[in-house]
Amino acid sequence: MDLICYLHPGWRPLIRPAPALRDWMDRTPESFAYRCLPLNTANAHGWELLNPCAFDACWNGETDTGAVTIRAQADGSVASHATSLFGQGILTFHIPGIFRTPSGWNLWVGGSPNRPKDGIHPLTGIVETDWSPFTFTMNWRFTRPNHWIHFEAGEPICFFFPVQRALFDDVEPVMAPIDAEPDLLNRFQEWSRGRDSFVLQMADQPPPAPADRWQKHYYRGVDMSGKEQVADHRTRLRLKPFDVSAVPDLSESPVATVSSVGSAAPNQAAQQNTPQSQSRLDLRKREWLLDTLERLRTLSPQYQDIxxxxxxxxxxxxxxxxxxxxxxxxxxxxxxxxxxxxxxxxxxxxxxxxxxxxxxxxxxxxxxxxxxxxxxxxxxxxxxxxxxxxxxxxxxxxxxxxxxxxxxxxxxxxxxxxxxxxxxxxxxxxxxxxxxxxxxxxxxxxxxxxxxxxxxxxxxxxxxxxxxxxxxxxxxxxxxxxxxxxxxxxxxxxxxxxxxxx
CATH class of the missing domain: 2.60.120.650 (Cupin)
Known part of the structure; x- marks a missing residue:
């Protein structure tokens, strides 16, 4: 299916496939949080729109639009991106794009999963993007007054993915006793016994290798016998970036501009043309060539599978x-x-x-x-x-x-x-x-x-x-x-x- 972001002249949304990485997960002992496959999958289950400029914001606890103060850290251009539009302690981001999905498909729009932010919380919406000619806003609600919030340049402010509008019309939720499915009952009991045994073993004789300190059956898509359960089990999502080739003034990926915030000025970089920097530049050129060739290769569906x-x-x-x-x-x-x-x-x-x-x-x-x-x-x-x-x-x-x-x-x-x-x-x-x-x-x-x-x-x-x-x-x-x-x-x-x- 196609997911299109239409751009008015001057709009440069910073969009990327969402990564599975989270700072707090990196900081867990032995990065154990990444062992949770449902967590990893949710993290990367869509695209992120990034904040274009750093700013601070604070809410004084009142309900009017003037209750939120926004201070840009650079040239003051934040007003065109973030504002207090609705009152009620809500910070609003303008989304520079009109999204279009196929007939019958909406966009789920909210904050990046498992990425908490102290003092403010992203609100969630479902947008009918198969017909709407309008932009939408991404809104965050302050959770404490008189607490300054900082948004970095390049920080995710919006997360979205397509959902089928009529899907729930066909869902028939029911409850049933587990013994109605004897095979499921047997495999659950086998897992339960294995889990209990594994926990006792970990307490009695913990293995030295971190990778051996947890059971990997769900992660690998197998039951306790090691039998593969589904052919399309996923351990990692691979979303495609938005193709900008149809927009002539986007000569480079918009996301790449975020990394330039706070970097050396062009004349400073030019003055450092050492053999080492030239070698790095040559390597970057080769990597650019390989990335470009790979993007071209994947344009044809026949090359995306083996x-x-x-x-x-x-x-x-x-x-x-x-x-x-x-x-x-x-x-x-x-x-x-x-x-x-x-x-x-x-x-x-x-x-x-x-x-x-x-x-x-x-x-x-x-x-x-x-x-x-x-x-x-x-x-x-x-x-x-x-x-x-x-x-x-x-x-x-x-x-x-x-x-x-x-x-x-x-x-x-x-x-x-x-x-x-x-x-x-x-x-x-x-x-x-x-x-x-x-x-x-x-x-x-x-x-x-x-x-x-x-x-x-x-x-x-x-x-x-x-x-x-x-x-x-x-x-x-x-x-x-x-x-x-x-x-x-x-x-x-x-x-x-x-x-x-x-």
Whole structure:
């Protein structure tokens, strides 16, 4: 669906996809507040409109419009943005945009979730934006008189997201005994027993690692048995920024101007043209180029998901995916492999035991001649075997890889190569972030991660994933898992030879 913000000449709203970060959550011990997935999801469940200029405000407790005093910290331009319009201790922000949603859709408008502000509270409204030709206001009500409130430049003042107007007309709320759903009752009881046992264990023998001090079933979308419950479980929202390309006078993202408040004047910056600053400028230019190319790529819906393709020819694979540096999931290519049925843990233990040589398993495997060559040192690939929960940390490869999922399921988070500037690539091909889903991750250290655009993939037994060179990925085994990774493609695959090293 389209969400459009129409701009009158001179309007420059500062809008961004809402981040999941909160200062108070960062300050909790071990950032434990981020372990609450419903909290994280609510934080990022919409767009934020930011305050354009810093000011202070105070309410004297009376009901007239003059009861609120507003003091700008800079040039006094705050009057066009924030004012006392209604009285009753209400501070009003003018929203510089007319929003339009599809027919039957409203905007929920209020304050950013889980972002309290001492002495003042955001009011909430539902606006019919599918027809209204009017702007709306964002209102905050003071909760204490004679208490000065400060709004920073760039601070969120409004939070909004679309809601379907007629949705509640079809909702039939009922109550029912839980034993009417025996499966739900059994899974709840299993969770309750597991929860009690976990709490006792934490009290008796708390593990040293913070990530092991809480149960992650809801976070991962699985029940107590580890079974995935829904295919579209989300651990992170990825809202798109507003596209400003149709507005010629917005030469840069409006949100970017907020960061310039309080920065050095242009002539001061120009005087500091040192080799180090030039190097940083060159890096920023490259990151701008990558970000621009990635935004262009995502304009087409076909590039926003990783396709599953059956009976793909060599030529189409080369033209559409390999040469285009685009991932794809190949289905049906392994249907005749005996390994799909034979490779149980018992069989593997008997076939290879504890030795590292996996050649005994090669007769159980087929060979995708359409994509690979038998030339090379390891034509049969590299076999990886691991238990459920095994994690391959966030990284990219210096070669194109073909990942064949033989046994079990793997869950991958895949990010385009152009996202490198948001992934803290601190050493060789690895990220400083080992697990981007770790709720104890100190997100205040990695603020750019919130804008990274990744795709979730569940790779099923018998499927192959083409992972292009330089694409980032993190892999977690859902079940006992066996995969085979190939790099011996029929086409050039030697990008690693020119990889820069210190």
């Amino acid at each position: 396709e599953r393709r059956a009976a793909l020819s060599s030529d189409e694979f080369l033209d559409r995916y390999y040469a285009a540096n685009r991932p794809v999931i190949l289905t049906g290519e392994m249907s005749a492999w005996p390994a799909l049925a034979k490779w149980t843990p018992t069989y593997l233990k008997r076939a290879v035991g504890n030795v590292e040589a996996m050649s005994a398993l090669h007769p159980d495997m087929g060979f995708p001649d359409k994509f690979l060559t038998r030339d090379g040192e390891h034509p049969n690939g590299t076999i990886w075997i691991g238990p459920a929960g095994s994690l391959t940390s966030l990284r990219y490869n210096l070669t194109n890889n073909l990942i064949a999922q033989v046994v079990g399921r793997s869950r991958l988070l895949v990010l385009p190569a152009a996202e490198v500037g948001k992934l803290y690539n601190h050493q060789h091909v690895f990220s400083e972030i080992a697990d981007i889903e770790d709720p104890t991750l100190p997100l205040s250290r990695f603020p750019q991660l919130a804008d990274a655009n990744f795709t979730e993939v569940t790779l099923m037994p018998g499927e192959m994933l083409f992972m292009p060179v330089a694409w980032w990925h993190q892999v977690r085994s859902i079940d006992f898992s066996v995969t085979v990774t190939y790099t011996n493609f029929r086409w050039p695959n030697d990008a690693g030879r020119s990889f820069p090293v210190p």
